[in-house]
Amino acid sequence: MIPIEKKIDILRIMYLIREFEIASRNIFKAHLAKGEFLGALHNCDGQEAVAASIGAILRKDDYVFTTFRGHGHSIAKGAEPKKMMAELLGKKTGYSKGRGGSMHMFDPSIGLMGGNGVVGGGLTLAVGAALSAQYRCSDQVSVCFFGDGAAAIGAFHEAINLASLWKLPVIFLCENNLWAATTPIKFGCPIENISERAKGYNCVGKSIDGNDVYTVYETFLSAVDRGRNGNGPSLIECKTYRHHPHCMVIPEHRPKDEKQMWLQRDPIPKFEKVLQNENILSNHQQEKIRNEIKKIIAEAIKFAEDSPLPTVDTLYDYIWA
Amino acid sequence: MRDITYTAALREALFEEMEIDESVFLIGEDIADFGGVFGVTKNLLQKFGRKRVCQTPISEGAIIGAAVGAAMTGLRPVAELMYVDFILFAMDQTVNQAAKLRYMSGGTVKVPVVIRAQQGCGTCEAAQHSQQLEAWFMHTPGLKVVIPSNPYDAKGLLKTAIRDDNPVIFLEHRMLYSARQQVPDDTWTIPFGRAEIKKSGKDITVVATSLCVHKALEVAKDNHFDIEVIDPRTLVPLDIDTIAESVVKTGRLLVVHESIAQCGVGAEIIRLITEQYFKAFKTAPKVLGGAYVPMPFAKVLEENAVPQKRDIIETINNMMKE
Ligand SMILES: Cc1ncc(C[n+]2csc(CCOP(=O)(O)OP(=O)(O)O)c2C)c(N)n1
Numbered sequence: 001m002i003p004i005e006k007k008i009d010i011l012r013i014m015y016l017i018r019e020f021e022i023a024s025r026n027i028f029k030a031h032l033a034k035g036e037f038l039g040a041l042h043n044c045d046g047q048e049a050v051a052a053s054i055g056a057i058l059r060k061d062d063y064v065f066t067t068f069r070g071h072g073h074s075i076a077k078g079a080e081p082k083k084m085m086a087e088l089l090g091k092k093t094g095y096s097k098g099r100g101g102s103m104h105m106f107d108p109s110i111g112l113m114g115g116n117g118v119v120g121g122g123l124t125l126a127v128g129a130a131l132s133a134q135y136r137c138s139d140q141v142s143v144c145f146f147g148d149g150a151a152a153i154g155a156f157h158e159a160i161n162l163a164s165l166w167k168l169p170v171i172f173l174c175e176n177n178l179w180a181a182t183t184p185i186k187f188g189c190p191i192e193n194i195s196e197r198a199k200g201y202n203c204v205g206k207s208i209d210g211n212d213v214y215t216v217y218e219t220f221l222s223a224v225d226r227g228r229n230g231n232g233p234s235l236i237e238c239k240t241y242r243h244h245p246h247c248m249v250i251p252e253h254r255p256k257d258e259k260q261m262w263l264q265r266d267p268i269p270k271f272e273k274v275l276q277n278e279n280i281l282s283n284h285q286q287e288k289i290r291n292e293i294k295k296i297i298a299e300a301i302k303f304a305e306d307s308p309l310p311t312v313d314t315l316y317d318y319i320w321a
Numbered sequence: 322m323r324d325i326t327y328t329a330a331l332r333e334a335l336f337e338e339m340e341i342d343e344s345v346f347l348i349g350e351d352i353a354d355f356g357g358v359f360g361v362t363k364n365l366l367q368k369f370g371r372k373r374v375c376q377t378p379i380s381e382g383a384i385i386g387a388a389v390g391a392a393m394t395g396l397r398p399v400a401e402l403m404y405v406d407f408i409l410f411a412m413d414q415t416v417n418q419a420a421k422l423r424y425m426s427g428g429t430v431k432v433p434v435v436i437r438a439q440q441g442c443g444t445c446e447a448a449q450h451s452q453q454l455e456a457w458f459m460h461t462p463g464l465k466v467v468i469p470s471n472p473y474d475a476k477g478l479l480k481t482a483i484r485d486d487n488p489v490i491f492l493e494h495r496m497l498y499s500a501r502q503q504v505p506d507d508t509w510t511i512p513f514g515r516a517e518i519k520k521s522g523k524d525i526t527v528v529a530t531s532l533c534v535h536k537a538l539e540v541a542k543d544n545h546f547d548i549e550v551i552d553p554r555t556l557v558p559l560d561i562d563t564i565a566e567s568v569v570k571t572g573r574l575l576v577v578h579e580s581i582a583q584c585g586v587g588a589e590i591i592r593l594i595t596e597q598y599f600k601a602f603k604t605a606p607k608v609l610g611g612a613y614v615p616m617p618f619a620k621v622l623e624e625n626a627v628p629q630k631r632d633i634i635e636t637i638n639n640m641m642k643e
Contacts, residue, residue, distance in 0.1 A: 039445035039618060090445070090619030101447045101618030117449030118407065119379045152378030153410065180379055182355035188378040253355060312625045316614055 002217060004280050006056050008289070010213055011275060013052040014268050015293045017072040020081055021045045023297050024071065024088055024102070028248055038088065039101045040117075042069040046211075046243035049267035050175055051076040053216040054143065057224055063111045063129040063142040065122035068103040069242075070115035073145050078110040081296055085304035093307040099318060111140075119180075120146060120153030123172070127159045130168035130233075141169040141227035148237075149180025151194050157201075160235060164203040169227030171220070174237045175210060181246045182253055198235040210238025211267040213274070241265070323506055328498045330472035331361045331437075334479035335399065337508055339369055342397060345483055346373040348388055349401030349437075358403055359439055359498055385411035385436060389419045389488070392434040397483060405438035405492065406452050419488040420463030434489070435482045441494040441532060442579060442616055445623055451616035453580035455530070458490045459556050459589065465489040465513060466556040470534035472502040474554055477511030485513070494531045514558035518567070522549035525573040525637055528564055528590055530556070533577040533628065540633045546641055556586060561593050565601075568594055572603035573640050579627040582610025604643040609636055 002010075021043040028041050044051070047069075055076025058064065066073040074084060079095065087094025087105050095105040106114040113129060116122045126144030133140040150156060151174060163170045174194050178185050191197070198205025204226065208215045216238060223234035241262035245252045252259075275281035325333070339345045346369075347362060353376035356363030366374045377384050381402065388398035402408050408415060415436065422430045442451040458466045465487055469475040475493070482489040516528075519538055524546040529537040534552045541548035549567050553559055568574045574594060576587030587608030595606065609628040617623055 036620065037444055039447060040450065087618075090621070096618070098619035098622065099447070099615075099617045101445060103449070104447055104618070117447065118410075121449070149379040152380045154380065154382045155410070181358065182351045183376060183378070187376055250358065309621050310617075310619055312621060315612060315617065315622055315625055319614055
């Protein structure tokens with residue numbers, strides 16, 4: 001059973017991710033209108049249930065390796081919206097001090113081991129973090145988020161094989177949103193459920209509804225238990241959908257009816273309804289949380305806009321430790 | 322004459338070579354229905370079908386490996402990499418395999434593969450999407466390296482690349498895709514190893530590649546010095562004679578490129594010229610290249626990590642003083 005406060009927390013984080021994504025798109029567009037290009041922006045609206053449920057389970061010292069579509073995972077791991085927003089604008093006060101941008105936000109102090117611009121780039125690194133936890137006799141777990149597209153990268157197979165062989169505490173968390181850039185899953189993957197691949201590596205595999213908070217929560221919780229208890233990795237495939245095109249520069253090309261169907265499965269109203277039915281969320285409370293979130297986002301934007309840019313004389317900072 | 326973009330020029334080259342030669346096919350990510358994220362292969366699916374426009378999963382190792390294997394067995398694949406950064410997943414297939422197969426087999430195997438890759442900076446895409454790796458490939462015996470700076474060269478060189486019997490790395494700069502140029506109505510090819518003097522001059526030789534050719538030409542246009550701008554167009558093979566002839570005339574050599582200066586293209590060009598034509602220099606030769614830093618995200622840093630027009634002007638002024 002999930003404690004009530006945790007349920008509300010999950011909803012809060014879902015709101016926060018959604019609002020952050022909306023704000024980031026608006027900022028991107030506003031800058032574009034001024035002729036400034038803010039790089040690659042990959043939003044995750046529609047996939048919030050996965051990030052938020054997982055964030056509610058992980059400890060601060062657990063590791064998360066995310067992707068180019070990593071705002072949600074970062075927020076769920078405890079990243080501060082204002083430092084994220086500042087990074088989006090390339091500011092000195094951003095998570096990577098303006099060096100990383102949307103795709104590369106790091107905060108090792110909360111176990112956020114970074115976004116990755118390379119599809120599948122985090123898979124083997126997550127295995128290494130798990131190896132490190134095992135080596136240090138710690139019960140931390142290491143989570144690697146990746147997309148359905150990344151399951152075709154050779155590194156996926158190397159990572160899961162090694163993790164299973166050495167019983168490393170990794171959770172390979174695949175968000176299957178049916179598309180890899182403009183390529184539909186049927187051109188990328190010959191099986192129905194990516195989790196079936198776990199079998200070939202003697203690893204636990206589950207494919208679940210990624211838009212359902214309780215399902216994600218429970219499945220992930222048992223994977224974390226497995227990891228903490230030394231029973232090795234898990235491969236979880238969350239079926240979900242992104243509400244927006246791959247990134248800001250790619251126009252929508254997915255079938256209208258498919259998108260419509262998934263919009264109706266939006267994880268946020270879905271979870272609101274669940275909580276209302278359980279009588280733990282009133283309209284008033286919902287409104288209150290939403291307003292709090294709006295305020296956090298507004299403050300984040302202001303912080304980011306008011307922050308200074310890095311200066312040119314710092315170009316060579318941070319190359320070396 | 323007619324006006325076309327760099328993108329259209331590349332597409333024409335692919336189209337024409339696919340029409341002439343059934344063994345030419347395309348392989349890469351997002352290249353079929355969408356026509357490539359930069360639009361180079363747009364409509365080729367409609368014309369040639371899925372057999373010849375093979376859209377792959379995200380598997381760079383398999384894309385390049387399969388292209389190399391197909392090339393070893395009689396086909397002429399043209400592989401597309403969305404960003405050159407991702408060739409690093411396929412460095413075994415590129416460097417250990419493609420580049421060496423001809424030699425290791427004592428000349429019995431042939432690998433006519435083209436690897437087209439988009440590269441460059443200028444769009445704030447940070448360290449893993451902004452590398453320019455021509456020097457890595459120049460360092461590998463067995464790979465030809467092509468780096469066109471305008472639509473005319475892009476088309477002519479890509480056609481030559483496809484007809485070449487060796488592995489060719491073909492590097493396209495993303496800020497050049499929309500560049501336009503007047504080109505002939507009919508078709509053409511451009512031989513490898515032929516630099517082009519894009520503007521002649523007698524005071525200083527500026528060798529520039531890719532996007533920097535344009536920066537150099539703009540500087541040369543209204544400058545009180547008479548600047549000669551040379552675009553090597555292919556780095557392997559490199560037309561060192563054209564550069565040497567120019568340096569003998571001007572006595573000054575500046576090489577400009579966005580890829581990193583350290584162990585880079587300019588260093589190599591200067592090595593070759595200095596070893597043979599040391600006495601021609603009136604002043605020390607110089608390289609303006611990318612800073613030795615992973616590409617930063619913030620615009621203000623990104624701009625300062627690669628040579629800009631103001632840097633070229635300042636360097637030329639200094640070199641002319643000496
Ligand atoms: C190795 C590599 N190849 C190609 C790309 C270009 N690219 C960026 S995102 C993407 C699609 C990724 O799809 P998926 O893994 O399913 O993640 P999603 O976008 O659905 O979150 C591609 C092809 C890349 N960044 N890295």
